[in-house]
Amino acid sequence: MADIKVEHLHKEFGLGDDKVVALEDVNLEISGHVFVSIVGPSGCGKSTLLNIMSQIETPTSGIVSITQDNREALRGYVFQAARLLPWRTVMDNLLFVQDDPGDAATQERCQRYLDMVQLGDKTEKFPGELSGGMQQRVGIARAFSVEPDVLFMDEPFSHLDAITARTLRAELHEMWKATGKTIVFVTHDVGEAVELSNRIVVFSKGGTLEDDITIDLPFPRDPADEKVAVNKAAVLKKFEELDLVAT
């Protein structure tokens, strides 16, 4: 469980006429065992925010600190595409991100997370031998296997068919409950956000944080359940008010 502080974060790409403002004075605090979704239309800076938080990119200005008991928090990341090394086996893909890949306990831990995503018998396969859904599962197991304090996920299920996505969502939720992590989950699907999260942060085009909504419903949430539907409708209404619906 990590403490995330984002203060006056600003990010621009390009110079002169090509300049794009991806994030505009973003302030955000996230801490504890929460599942936070970041929603907003495509191009509103969601991926950029995750990339800055996970140190893939640097901010133009502003401060981002992610700590755990006053030390730098350990991060995991699940990407939109699985991003596996095609020349390494499934197991070696997990070991690649470990501090001590030779350690027996580490290997056991990787095996355990592969078991958890039902790929325990595919450890010696290469990613190209697996289906898209299986590859995404490997990506999820990889992120959990480093036992991070905070887990970033960038539209991890958007490339998958509806049934696989639903299964993985349920698995993810189980793992979130069991491991007590802080999860920051990016999606453009409001239904998915309402189903999974305690808190929804809404961004609009131009990279401004527009709203911060708490969803206080018990888990697991059935999308067909009336309360879930009501909440989803409420969030969608906010979207309309903010004029974000155009997709």
Added chain:
Amino acid sequence: MVTPVIEEQTSRTTEEELAKQARRKELISRWFWRIMGYVVFLGLWEFASGRVLEENLLPGPIRVFQTLGDLWADGTVLPAFGATLTRLFIGFGLSFLVGTIVGVISQNRWWDGFFKDATIISLTAPGLIWVLITAVIFGNRIYGPLIAIILTTFGLVTINVYEGVRSLPKDLIDMGKAFHVPNAGIQRNVVLPHLAPFLFTGLRFGFSIAWKVTVLTEIFASSSGIGFQMRIAQTLFKQDEVLTWILLFFFFALFLEKVVLQAFERRYFRWRQAVEAA
């Protein structure tokens, strides 16, 4: 419920066996045609020798193999190969180094402009040009072959390295960073495996050209090596020896291609074969 399971298993094993048999058949027929190729070619050659062309002009394969035995016995073969291979390895080693450096620094567009046309010339100019020029300048000294090899092959290495570096998988490198993987680990597990097939292509094609250029330089300006032996045999009108050296040249080229490079490929690109088979 037990019976269907057993049935399924037996049907699967027979299926596997059938597949295995089909593969074996395929292998046998491939080898059959390959050997037939040799038999027909050697047969025609032996037949033509002394019938279509005079035996002095076209000694048959049997004569050539006898000559090969003689040359091997009197100890000319190995030193000649040694001399050629030494030039080849030094020359192509340097070329690989030069080509890699040029390919990497050409990511910068000033250097790209600087080397662009030189690379294209290296790719397109026939090796013979450099062989002739360096033969005049350096005579029998080792610099001639080395420079000729570098000039004819560095371009091939350069374009491959260039393409490899340009297409570095940023998404995978970013993934490594997001997971706190240190730079050395990213270089070893992401950058190098990505570059490997590009380096390998440069190595394979560059080497096959370097090999021809080396022998050519020896024909024109050298006092040792396979090319030199060919020239001597030719001036002495020993056609059987000329053909013997050509045959040795072929054997060695085949050996490099089929044994050395393919073993290398199997070892380092196993993941591709696994993926292709899936």
